[in-house]
Amino acid sequence: MAFTFTTADCQTAASNLTSSASNFGSLIETMGELINSVSNNYQSDASTTIAESFRQVKEVGPAFQEAVNNCAKYLVETVAPAYEKLEATAKSKIEG
Secondary structure, three states: OOOOOOHHHHHHHHHHHHHHHHHHHHHHHHHHHHHHHHHHHOOOHHHHHHHHHHHHHHHHHHHHHHHHHHHHHHHHHHHHHHHHHHHHHHHHHHHO
8 A cells, every 4th residue: 555645735734733733722721721710719739739730731831832833834844845846756757
């Protein structure tokens, strides 16, 4: 079975990655609001532990989003053009 991956597939994957990074940021923001609400309304060791654990996750969130967005950018700016060139070269060899 042949593996196929086209320029359009690169662009689709990049779009999906960018969307996922944005959704991740929104989710982290919403979770933060919910965890803060629980922590403010229910003081316990468990809520304190959960809030602290979440703060640690939230701290790495921007770096994670940046990495995902950089991957998407790499797909569009580097991989997709390479596939375009490969496709053109293969087509010219087949037709040539």
